[in-house]
C-alpha cells in the first residue's frame with residue numbers, strides 16, 4: 548500500500564512510501580481509507596510548526612479520514628467488514644472530560660494518522676459516518692466539524708434567535724456557521740474576501756464583515772446586534788482577534804477559544820471578568836460528541852462544504868493549497 552511519512556519538516560520532503568498492508572490485532576479494525584481532509588494543524592505539523600511538540604520521525608500525518616472496514620481482529624463488536632467509518636481525532640477520548648491520556652492519542656500527531664491507503668485503528672477509535680455523505684464529505688468531520696460542534700453546541704449551547712460570529716471561512720468556521728444555522732441562530736461571518744462572504748451568505752450567514760476593509764470589525768458586530776454584542780464568538784484568530792472578540796461579545800456571552808492563526812496573545816482578564824464571559828479552550832471533542840453530531844448531520848442532511856479534492860499522489864499540492872489560504876471550507880484528498 549501507499550502512504551506518506553514525515554521524516555523531516557517540509558511539504559516537499561513528505562515521502563510517498565510503499566509498505567505492507569498492516570493486519571488488525573485483537574480489538575482492532577483494518578480500514579481502507581477512501582479520503583482524508585486537511586486541517587490547519589496538519590499544515591503546521593508537516594511544516595514543523597505544531598505547538599504541541601515535534602512529531603516523531605516517520606509520522607504518518609493527518610487526523611481526518613474516512614473509509615470502509617475490510618477486516619476486524621478478535622473480539623471486535625463495534626464495527627464489521629463493509630462498515631463506513633471515520634477515525635476519531637483523539638483515539639482515547641470516548642466520553643466525559645478530556646484526560647492527559649486522551650490528549651496524547653491524537654491521530655497524525657501523537658500517533659500515526661490517516662495519510663495511507665490502509666490504517667489499523669482500535670475499534671473504540673472509530674465512528675460510523677452518516678449514510679448520505681460520500682467518503683470525501685465524511686473525511687471532513689473528525690477535527691473541524693467536531694471542534695465546531697463542541698464550540699457551538701456543547702460550550703455555547705446556542706439557541707434559536709441568538710447570534711454567533713464566525714471568524715474567517717476555513718474548515719472550522721464554515722462548520723460552525725452550518726451548525727449555528729441548523730440551531731436557528733443568526734450568523735455574522737468575517738472574512739478577508741468579499742467573494743467568500745457572498746458564499747457565506749449562500750450558506751445562511753445573514754451578515755458579513757470584511758476584516759481587511761474594516762479592521763475594527765468588532766464595532767460593526769456590536770452595531771449589527773443593536774449595541775448588545777454577539778452571544779458566541781468562534782475564535783480562531785488568536786493575537787489578532789482576541790481583544791476585539793472581548794469587545795464584540797455580549798455581557799454574559801461565550802468565546803470558544805479554538806485557534807491562534809495570528810499567533811499567541813497577552814490576555815487582559817479584566818474584560819472577561821467585567822462581562823461575565825465564558826471563555827473555554829476547545830480541543831476538538833470526544834467520540835460521544837462526534838456521534839451526537841453525526842445524528843444531527845444525518846437528520847438534517849447537512850453536507851460539509853468542500854473547496855477542492857486532490858488525488859492522493861498530489862497530497863503535497865493539497866497542503867500548498869491550504870498554505871495559500873484561498874480555500875473556503877475543507878480541502879480533501881481522495882485515496883483512490
Ligand SMILES: NC(=O)c1ccc[n+]([C@@H]2O[C@H](COP(=O)([O-])OP(=O)(O)OC[C@H]3O[C@@H](n4cnc5c(N)ncnc54)[C@H](OP(=O)(O)O)[C@@H]3O)[C@@H](O)[C@H]2O)c1
Pocket residue numbers: 585586587588690691694714715716717718719720737738739740743758783784787788804805806807808809829830831869872873874876
Ligand atoms: N483547538 C482545536 O481543537 C482546533 C481544531 C481545529 C482547528 N483549530 C485551529 O483553528 C484555526 C482554524 O483552523 P482551520 O483548519 O479551520 O483553518 P483553515 O481552514 O486554514 O482556515 C483558515 C481561515 O481563517 C481565516 N483567518 C485567518 N486569519 C484571520 C483573522 N485574523 N481573522 C479572521 N479570520 C482569519 C481565513 O479566512 P478568510 O480567508 O475568509 O479570511 C483563513 O482562510 C487554526 O488555528 C487551527 O489550528 C483548533
